[in-house]
Amino acid sequence: FLSYDCTTFSTSSGVRSLGTSSSMDTVSGLAAQIPGNASVWALIGFLVVVVKAGTVLLGLVDSVYRWVLRSAVNPKSFGSWAVVSGASDGIGKEYSLALARKGLNVVLIARSKDKLAAVAEEITGLGVEAKVVVADLADAAAFGAIGKAIEGLEVGVLINNAGLSYSYPDYLVSFGDKESHIDDWRIDTLVALNVGAVTRMIRLVLPQMVARKKGAIVNVSSGFAVYPLGLMTVYAATKNYVNHMTVALEQEYGPQGIRFQSLMPNFVSTAMSKQRPSLLVPSPKQYVKSALTTLGQDLQSSGYFWHELQCYVLSLVPSKVLESQAFKMHAEVMSRILSYIKPTNQRIWKVSQNKSKMTFTMTECKGVA
Numbered sequence: 001f002l003s004y005d006c007t008t009f010s011t012s013s014g015v016r017s018l019g020t021s022s023s024m025d026t027v028s029g030l031a032a033q034i035p036g037n038a039s040v041w042a043l044i045g046f047l048v049v050v051v052k053a054g055t056v057l058l059g060l061v062d063s064v065y066r067w068v069l070r071s072a073v074n075p076k077s078f079g080s081w082a083v084v085s086g087a088s089d090g091i092g093k094e095y096s097l098a099l100a101r102k103g104l105n106v107v108l109i110a111r112s113k114d115k116l117a118a119v120a121e122e123i124t125g126l127g128v129e130a131k132v133v134v135a136d137l138a139d140a141a142a143f144g145a146i147g148k149a150i151e152g153l154e155v156g157v158l159i160n161n162a163g164l165s166y167s168y169p170d171y172l173v174s175f176g177d178k179e180s181h182i183d184d185w186r187i188d189t190l191v192a193l194n195v196g197a198v199t200r201m202i203r204l205v206l207p208q209m210v211a212r213k214k215g216a217i218v219n220v221s222s223g224f225a226v227y228p229l230g231l232m233t234v235y236a237a238t239k240n241y242v243n244h245m246t247v248a249l250e251q252e253y254g255p256q257g258i259r260f261q262s263l264m265p266n267f268v269s270t271a272m273s274k275q276r277p278s279l280l281v282p283s284p285k286q287y288v289k290s291a292l293t294t295l296g297q298d299l300q301s302s303g304y305f306w307h308e309l310q311c312y313v314l315s316l317v318p319s320k321v322l323e324s325q326a327f328k329m330h331a332e333v334m335s336r337i338l339s340y341i342k343p344t345n346q347r348i349w350k351v352s353q354n355k356s357k358m359t360f361t362m363t364e365c366k367g368v369a
Contacts (some may be wrong), residue, residue, distance in 0.1 A: 073296035088115035090270035094288040105129035135196035169231035169330035194238035213257035231330035276318020326354030
């Protein structure tokens with residue numbers, strides 16, 4: 001231990017007293033007693049280690065139970081129909097097929113009529129029904145048509161999967177020599193899909209679930225919801241909204257028999273992430289197979305064991321360090337993409353703002369991001 005015998009400190013205006021001599025004597029007396037209480041401090045240190053080790057052990061036991069021993073809930077127990085948004089591709093498509101294999105009829109919602117028809121054909125081939133709703137969920141008018149399509153159906157499961165991200169990490173507005181691709185259209189659509197559509201879809205299915213006192217609602221959030229992330233600012237914020245709303249709705253409607261889940265995956269190999277499949281980046285089919293085992297049981301879940309392990313390791317890192325490193329990583333990705341775009345004067349963020357093409361393509365940057 002260090003002992004200090006200083007009673008003053010210097011400032012720009014001179015010297016100020018830290019306290020009276022009697023108060024400093026008291027502090028010195030307390031400091032002098034610390035070595036004599038070494039056994040007490042050793043005991044406290046030992047208890048801290050035991051608590052930490054116990055926490056890790058309990059977490060390990062809990063993980064083994066949830067990912068190995070626990071039986072999955074039959075999704076058909078919630079009702080005979082599932083509604084899946086963003087069902088034409090990726091995670092939404094695989095959820096639709098997986099639920100159909102479990103015996104549920106599926107309402108498929110997305111913008112691409114041709115893709116939805118192909119998914120519907122696969123589903124009917126599994127011996128269940130499929131209803132196709134071609135809708136742009138960024139348009140508030142779409143929810144009237146969806147409401148009519150599901151009227152009278154016993155909707156037991158809602159998978160709120162439709163969403164939009166950035167084309168690549170970027171600043172919110174342009175400044176200096178930095179030209180941002182984030183425009184008003186992108187912001188409005190991000191909020192409309194990731195916040196508005198998720199909320200509106202819940203309002204459509206929740207009343208009949210409450211009336212039957214059973215149902216399961218999965219809101220696909222993101223691992224990005226955990227921390228504020230610079231250069232992915234609006235996307236991360238919208239996913240944080242989804243996460244918080246899901247937890248709050250469980251408080252409101254859990255007692256009514258409705259099970260909510262905020263699904264927070266890390267990278268999955270989809271068109272949005274542009275990542276190749278690996279142990280830590282599962283294919284949509286692998287991911288959904290795993291995530292489906294948590295349906296109706298976990299309020300918040302990464303949905304995938306290796307993502308949960310990633311999250312645990314990251315939770316040991318101070319948040320400020322993690323946020324700083326994430327910012328640097330996103331800045332590097334942005335720099336690499338811009339170094340490709342600018343020499344050829346390509347503006348991939350200007351490819352299309354047509355409502356029939358709600359996501360910007362990155363065909364010019366294949367293999368870069």
